[in-house]
Amino acid sequence: GLTLIQFMKEGYNNATFNITLSEGDTVALNAALAPLGINDMYFSGFESGEDQGSSNTLSGATAYAVTNTFVNAGGDTILPASGTAMLVFPDSGGYANNDYVWWTADSTFDIGGLMGGLYMDLDINIDTEADYDFFYFCLLLDNGTAWYDNENGFVSGSTDGWTQHKIDMSWVLDMGSESATPVIVFSADGSVAGHGGTFDNVSVSWNPFFLAPPGQLSAVNYGSSIPLSWQAPVGTGRASYNAGSIDLNASQPPQRPMVLDDNGIMVEQSKGPRDFPITTVYHDYSASSTRSLLGYNVYRAVWPFGDFQILAYETNTAHEDVSVSEGSYYSYAISAVYDEGETWGPGTVNARAGLPVVVTDNAYGGEDFEAGDFAWENWEAFYSSAAAVWAVGDSAAADSAFGLGGMPPPSHSSFAFITDGRGDGDDFVTFLLSPFFDFLDNFTAIVRLSGYAQVYGDFAYNNTAQLLVRSDMGPWEVVIDFGYDHLEGWGDYSATIGGIVSGMDKAQLALVYTHTGGLNSGNGNGVAFDDLIFETMPGPHSLSLIPTTTDITLNWSHPDSS
Helix, strand or coil, X not given: CEEEEEECCCCECCEEEEEECCCCCCCXXXXXXXXXXXXXXXXXXXXXXXXXXXXXXXXXXCCCEEECCEECCCCCEECCCCCCCEEXXXXXXXXXXXXXXXXXXXXXXXXXXCCCEEEEEEEEEEECCCCCCEEEEEEECCCCEEEEECCCCEECCEXXXXXXXXXXXXXXXXXXXXXXEEEEEEECCCCCCCCEXXXXXXXXXXXXXXXXXXXXXXXXXXXXXXXXXXXXXXXXXXXXXXXXXXXXXXXXXXXXXXXXXXXXXXXECCCCCCCCCEEEEEEXXXXXXXXXXXXXXXXXXXXXXXXXXXXXXXXXXXXEECCCCCCCEXXXXXXXXXXXXXXXXXXXXXXXXXXXXXXXXXXXXXXXXXXXXCCCCCCEEEECCCCCCEXXXXXXXXXXXXXXXXXXXXXXXXXXXXXXXCHHHCCEEEEEECCEEXXXXXXXXXXXXXXXEECCCCCCCCEEEEEEEEECCCCCEEEEECCCCCCCCCEEEEEECHXXXXXXXXXXXXXXXXXXXXXXXXXXXXXXXXXXXXXXXCCCEEEEEEECCCCEEEEEECCCCC
């Protein structure tokens, strides 16, 4: 019968064979095991005699430097992660607004014709303005463009000390370049500066066996626990990545997104990341490292503001999360753990513990906020801070909600609004979730609302004012975006949502509002909405097609048909 034979040695990739044997058969096998760390393509700990690279400044007066001690702008003394030297930015003090500086290694390594996995590792210790000032970890290719992974190839904020950062750069092997050079790019925005960053033990390694990601993760919702399951990595396939590109030959840094200011003039945003092009790239593999697969790490975050933390380690492809609270929302992610490292799965899944109250669309109908005792029954509100809350009232009640000198909502009877659209001067995010709705018996649906907003830059996402929809805990989709200055007063909006919620028994809406601290519009900052209405109507549904070599036949159901 079929017999599994496996060769294993500590420090080496395993080799596995399946052989069909009959009773009395003898077989001789010769196997070559590849060491796990056989191909170190690049390494620098910035010690004497090692690659120390060079610094290039396009905007600002700062630079990267190699040193044995760094005192940052806050007075903290930082020593190397190991050894006696490290790379630091800036070379003294702190960085300035709009700094755009990069470090380039002196050494280039060959990647032409390689297949498998390519991974960058480094120790980092950073302190920047979170979500606005960034370090990008790149590989410079033959065409003069530095490429980074748009999932975890950049960092912002504070690491609170040294931490190791690993990046899957395998897709670079499919970019047609013969060589690659490590690059670290720093880009600051035009407001608020931080201390900078220190780096040590930068390495790039090549493994002929690609660390394949796990397959799609799924969750079972609405119970007292949340069962999770996923697919094991496959030995041959295609992995997709989102990669950012930075042109180091450009004469000036790329712009940030353009926005319409209070005077109707298009201006560049002062805050946030620069507008680097993002491209979907693919990596084809046929020598997966499933032979060295150890298990899986399960990660969980409390939605919407929690950070991902490791929840469990599993050797099979399932986990039941029993440490949940009824009525709470969670996000989950999965990674495959190998001898050589960890590879994340595709995306995250959302889940809810506990069976929610579900109302039919006809029973709900809509909300006009006119009830004198309105109590947000079955609504749920989430806030990033205690700076503001959702409230119901008239124009007089909302008079100060948009800030000093702002334009509060004109008269619209009673409506919902956020009590401080400027979030007490800091970054602020809120999600207001509707009750769950039953759309099992409906195939078409329209949602309507009246909205009012004042923002810093129309549709610039410094202030976000959007209506989202999802079904059965799937991904949120934007259906109405009214994040612009409503200088003419309230606006009336509608969107068709049948394609998202039709035939589902747990659809949900959310009103999301965000504010970036310090970006105060002259017209005020804030959001209000009113008259949230569902409309369902008979319509064609269940569209299907039958293709042939000569034509395509379409079929659908009429509203009067069964």
